[in-house]
Amino acid sequence: MSELETLILHGHYGTPNPLKVMILLEELGLPYKHVQVDITKVKEEPYTQLNPNGRLPTLEDPNTGLVLWESAPIVEYLVDTYDKAGRLTLRSFPESYHLKQFLALQSSGQGPYYGQWVFFARYLPGEAVAIARYKDQLLRVWSVLDKILEGKEYLVGGKCTYADLSFVAWEDGMRVKFPEFGLEKRASEYPNYNAWYQRLIARPAVAKALRINREEMAKAAAK
Numbered sequence: 001m002s003e004l005e006t007l008i009l010h011g012h013y014g015t016p017n018p019l020k021v022m023i024l025l026e027e028l029g030l031p032y033k034h035v036q037v038d039i040t041k042v043k044e045e046p047y048t049q050l051n052p053n054g055r056l057p058t059l060e061d062p063n064t065g066l067v068l069w070e071s072a073p074i075v076e077y078l079v080d081t082y083d084k085a086g087r088l089t090l091r092s093f094p095e096s097y098h099l100k101q102f103l104a105l106q107s108s109g110q111g112p113y114y115g116q117w118v119f120f121a122r123y124l125p126g127e128a129v130a131i132a133r134y135k136d137q138l139l140r141v142w143s144v145l146d147k148i149l150e151g152k153e154y155l156v157g158g159k160c161t162y163a164d165l166s167f168v169a170w171e172d173g174m175r176v177k178f179p180e181f182g183l184e185k186r187a188s189e190y191p192n193y194n195a196w197y198q199r200l201i202a203r204p205a206v207a208k209a210l211r212i213n214r215e216e217m218a219k220a221a222a223k
């Protein structure tokens, strides 16, 4: 991989969707540079020239000329392009579709439910119905995954794939950044889900991405 040019991840430390991509970059051992984008300026030029939707992350890959936003297709792109050995994927039928299914659950279920929960709880704490709705939906996703993970170490095919890894960033963000949500206390009610999450964060590449993210967040907060 040393002949590869450095990939550029436009992100913001402490935010989960860029971290989701960083975890894949670390897992695949790719050379990359994290460009810290001012989160208050993502809806403005020059960032919107890269990503007209004004959200993070965006990936630039000088090796292929691709500019790509939305974390889920970025994850798929990285695996399709750089995981030729299939270390983090399954290319068999039906498993390859089951991986996409779980990635879709993460990006349409887990991520947005967490995101909306945080938004209402932090900025509109009077909106009790909305807060309860997103919390319930998130815990419903936990319970679905807990059942699926009964007697299993990973979601599909008995090995860790990009689908498993895609769930880590939001989970880490919620447990570490927002202890007031009490998720650690609820974890024992979902033992398969929790054991799976602990298994994922024990992976060296995942632990490295989480550590860098935390250290950079702490540095920014100390400024």
Ligand SMILES: N[C@@H](CCC(=O)N[C@@H](CS)C(=O)NCC(=O)O)C(=O)O
Binding pocket: 015, 016, 017, 018, 039, 042, 043, 054, 055, 056, 057, 069, 070, 071, 072, 107
């Ligand atoms: N579906 C998008 C969501 C991206 C997203 O919401 N990113 C957040 C950071 S985690 C962001 O850019 N927030 C700033 C804003 O919305 O203004 C993805 O998966 O990439």
